[in-house]
Amino acid sequence: MKITDKAGNKGFALPITLIVLSLLTVLSMGISQMARQNIAKIQSRQQFLQDELQLKNTSQWVLYQLLTGVPDKNVKRNNSYTLPVDNTAVSYNQVQVQVQDSAGLMGLYYYYPKRTEQLLKKLTDKQSAVKIAAQLKDWIDKDSRSSYQGMEAAGYRKTGQPMLPRNAPIRSLDELLELPAMTVALYNGSDHKTGIRDLMLAGGVAEFNIATAPDILLGPMLGITGKKLAQIKALKKAKDWTHIREATARMSLFSDSSPLGQAYQYRVILTLPNGKKSRALYQLTPSKEKPYQQKQWQYPDNDRG
Amino acid sequence: MMRQKGFTLIEMLVAMAIFSSLISVLMLGFQQGLLLWDKTQKQSHIWLKSEFRYGLLNTAFSQAITATNQYKKGRYASYFIGTATNIKFISAAPIMDVNGRIRPIEIKAVEENRKWQLLYREGSRYSDIDRGIRWNKNWAKLLTGLEKITFSYLAPAFPLPAELDRRWLTKEEKLRYREKSTWIADYDSKQRWLYPLQIAIEFTDGKGLAQQWLLTPPNGSDAWSMEIYEDN
Numbered sequence: 001m002k003i004t005d006k007a008g009n010k011g012f013a014l015p016i017t018l019i020v021l022s023l024l025t026v027l028s029m030g031i032s033q034m035a036r037q038n039i040a041k042i043q044s045r046q047q048f049l050q051d052e053l054q055l056k057n058t059s060q061w062v063l064y065q066l067l068t069g070v071p072d073k074n075v076k077r078n079n080s081y082t083l084p085v086d087n088t089a090v091s092y093n094q095v096q097v098q099v100q101d102s103a104g105l106m107g108l109y110y111y112y113p114k115r116t117e118q119l120l121k122k123l124t125d126k127q128s129a130v131k132i133a134a135q136l137k138d139w140i141d142k143d144s145r146s147s148y149q150g151m152e153a154a155g156y157r158k159t160g161q162p163m164l165p166r167n168a169p170i171r172s173l174d175e176l177l178e179l180p181a182m183t184v185a186l187y188n189g190s191d192h193k194t195g196i197r198d199l200m201l202a203g204g205v206a207e208f209n210i211a212t213a214p215d216i217l218l219g220p221m222l223g224i225t226g227k228k229l230a231q232i233k234a235l236k237k238a239k240d241w242t243h244i245r246e247a248t249a250r251m252s253l254f255s256d257s258s259p260l261g262q263a264y265q266y267r268v269i270l271t272l273p274n275g276k277k278s279r280a281l282y283q284l285t286p287s288k289e290k291p292y293q294q295k296q297w298q299y300p301d302n303d304r305g
Numbered sequence: 306m307m308r309q310k311g312f313t314l315i316e317m318l319v320a321m322a323i324f325s326s327l328i329s330v331l332m333l334g335f336q337q338g339l340l341l342w343d344k345t346q347k348q349s350h351i352w353l354k355s356e357f358r359y360g361l362l363n364t365a366f367s368q369a370i371t372a373t374n375q376y377k378k379g380r381y382a383s384y385f386i387g388t389a390t391n392i393k394f395i396s397a398a399p400i401m402d403v404n405g406r407i408r409p410i411e412i413k414a415v416e417e418n419r420k421w422q423l424l425y426r427e428g429s430r431y432s433d434i435d436r437g438i439r440w441n442k443n444w445a446k447l448l449t450g451l452e453k454i455t456f457s458y459l460a461p462a463f464p465l466p467a468e469l470d471r472r473w474l475t476k477e478e479k480l481r482y483r484e485k486s487t488w489i490a491d492y493d494s495k496q497r498w499l500y501p502l503q504i505a506i507e508f509t510d511g512k513g514l515a516q517q518w519l520l521t522p523p524n525g526s527d528a529w530s531m532e533i534y535e536d537n
Contacts, residue, residue, distance in 0.1 A: 020328060024335060031342060038349055045356055109528070163431035171372035171528050174397045174405040178431060187405075202372070202528030265527070281527055293524040297367050298398075304405025 052299055055270045055278040058095040062268050066099070066284060067291055071262040073241050074101075074211035085266060086212040094273050102265035102281075104212030106221060107204010108170060113137045113147075118220035119199065124186050131181035139165040139179060151180065173202040177305040188303040197304065201281070205263040208254075210236055210244055212262065222253050269301065277301035351510060358423075358447045359518050361400045362506075365410055366520035368398035371500045372528040374434040383526075384434045385494040385501065387458050390414040392504065394522075395434075399427050401445075406430055409438045412447075412506075414454040421451040421508070452509035458492035458501040499525075 065083040069076030074086040076099075084090060085101040106119060113133045120129035127149075134150030146152045153164050163178055176182050176196065189195020199217060208221050210232065218236070219229050228251055235244045241260055248259040264284045271277045281296035312320070373381040374395070385394045391413045399408040409428035414421055424444040432439040465471060465482040474482075480496045492501050506518040 017324070020331075024331070027335075031339075034346070035342075038346065038353070041353055042349065045353070045360070048360070164436055166375070166433070166435045168375040168435055169373070169528065171370045171374065171395075171526070172397050172407065173528075174407060177405055178407075202526075204527070283525065283527075290524075295523050295525050295527045297523065298404070299364075299367075302404060304397075305403060 051272055051274070051276045052278075054093075054095065054272060055276070055299060058092055058097060058270050059268060059278075059280060061092055062097060062099060062270075063282060063292055066266055066282070067286060073260045074209075074239075076262075085262065087214065087269075096271040098269040098271075100267040100269075101209055101212035101262045102201060102205050102267065103207045103209035103261060103263035104214070104217070105201050105204060105267070106199055106217055107201045107206075108136075108173070109201075109203040110206060111137070111140060115220045115223070119217065120196075122216055122220075123189075123194065123196065124183075128181055128183075128186070132176075132179055135165075135179045135181055136170075136176070140167070140169060142167050156180070170202055173197055173200060174304055175202075176200075184303065184305040187305060201267070205265060207257050207261050207263060209259070209261055209263070210248070211239075211241065211260045222248075222251075224251065224253070265295075267296075348512070351512065355448065355510070355516065362412070362425075362447075362518065363520055364398045364404075365396045365400060366394075366504060366522050368396055368404070369500065369522040370395040370397060370407060370526075371523050372526040376434060376495070382498065383494045383500055384409075385492065385522075387456060387492040387501070387504065389455055389457070389490045392456055400425065401427050402430065407433070409433060409440070411440065412456075413444075414456065414508075420449070420511075421454045422446055423448040423451065423454060423506070423508070448508070448510075450511040452511070452513065454506070454508040455490075457488050457490055457505045457507070459503040459505070460487050460489050460492060460497060461499050461502050462486045463497070463499070 062083070065078065065081055066076055066085075069078040069081075069083060071085075074084060076083045076085055083097075083099060085099045086104060087098050087100040090097050106116070108116075113136070116136065117129050117133035120132055123129075124132075131149045134147040137147050138150035138152050144152045144154070146155055151159070151165070153167075156164050159180070161180055166175075170176070173196075177184065177187055185195075187196050189198055194214070194216060199214065210218065210222075213221065215233055215236070218232055219225055222229070222232065224232070231247055232244065235247060244259060248254050253259065266282050266284070268280045268282060269277060270280075276299075278299040279296065279301040280294060280298070283293040283295055285291060285293055369385070371383050371385075374384050375381055386392070391411070393409065393411045395407060395409050397407050398404045399406065399410055402408055408430060409432060411426050411428075413424050415424060416422075423446070425447050426441050426444045428438045428440050460483060462485045463482050464484055471479065471482075477496050480493075481498065486502055488505070494500055500522050502521070502524070504520040504522070506520070507516070509515045
């Protein structure tokens with residue numbers, strides 16, 4: 001093969017070299033592309049682990065504050081720091097920290113159907129609230145008698161549900177997602193609406209702490225409405241703990257416990273600047289060999305169900 | 306005398322020889338680069354695959370349901386059964402379903418043609434020890450081409466209470482008590498009441514590289530029991 005240019009020069013070495021170089025360039029670009037994809041995957045995994053590490057580091061700081069702090073109404077106070085435990089957001093090394101005392105949440109270990117129904121009415125329509133509370137009661141109890149608006153095994157079969165009730169204590173708050181009347185939106189909540197998973201615990205504690213509870217729980221948990229509820233809310237907002245004690249005593253709300261006592265269990269939600277979140281539940285066990293138990297660790301903390 | 310245009314045969318042969326040599330060297334270098342790339346690609350692929358599989362299992366174990374289930378005959382215990390080649394438990398973060406949906410999980414190591422595989426399957430939604438576990442028939446291959454694989458469990462310390470005499474314990478009860486946490490090859494939470502502190506999956510991959518996956522379930526459960534209060 002001979003190629004002649006305008007000046008009359010002939011040759012083939014240069015064109016072939018260019019063709020070979022072009023082929024090699026195309027091959028190299030393909031390989032580089034594959035390498036970039038691989039590196040992106042590795043970087044994504046590395047970022048995931050790095051985020052988890054940062055969240056775990058922050059957890060250790062939170063645990064240190066919880067273990068060394070003295071409980072005081074809605075905070076844990078030590079010599080160097082005061083950590084709010086009423087879900088108020090604080091910042092530590094650019095990580096948003098929200099600590100919630102378990103005594104400020106509704107625990108399902110002591111299941112009060114009416115109390116649960118009252119809370120649900122604030123989150124969803126009345127009919128769904130009644131159904132969910134009744135279905136949960138029938139889900140747990142051992143009998144086969146359906147409550148009003150509830151459902152036992154026969155009802156599940158009759159209505160073609162894919163599941164049967166366990167007739168046993170729930171093992172995780174996520175089990176609420178199995179109730180026929182429960183919805184994923186109600187369980188998780190949204191930016192504008194609190195979800196059930198932010199207000200309840202599968203177990204929880206017997207005590208209730210007004211100082212750390214969200215306002216939405218005060219009515220259902222204390223069993224009060226109207227003026228009484230408004231008074232407690234106003235006192236809580238003003239952090240007037242002395243008058244809260246007096247008011248709850250006058251209303252005979254706490255017979256054998258303090259209205260402002262913290263539990264030894266805390267829920268900790270951490271949020272990184274990039275939006276990644278973790279959710280944990282810690283039980284403090286200072287008298288044991290290990291000073292705490294990690295009862296829950298959800299990372300990344302995305303919507304459930 | 307007319308000046309000749311073009312190249313002589315010798316010039317052509319020399320030019321071709323030089324060109325071929327250059328291209329050969331270039332191709333050889335390129336081929337070696339390709340081989341190295343292929344090797345690196347395979348290794349990083351193995352690492353990534355292993356790392357992602359570990360990530361999935363780690364999430365499943367970190368959200369294991371450690372609360373009690375109700376066994377037949379009215380017995381309450383958490384559900385975790387582990388042997389040297391098989392693990393069964395229940396998790397709220399199953400790999401094949403969305404987080405929050407509780408499913409039973411089974412992981413097993415099997416040998417086939419002198420190579421080991423790590424297999425995974427789940428039970429269907431709403432199946433558990435109380436309502437009966439309905440396992441999916443299909444197994445997913447998490448890892449293949451392994452030289453060796455073993456599972457072991459870090460059993461928590463459970464000191465024998467002073468009022469009990471070890472001589473009078475049943476065989477099952479003897480498995481429960483130990484002075485300090487210990488790695489063991491078989492673990493049944495029915496006998497030991499508690500979940501293992503950690504689970505180790507150790508294997509040697511096809512390249513002879515030994516790896517250990519340490520998986521940590523929750524340390525206890527918030528939902529250990531429940532009572533209903535009539536507040537109508």
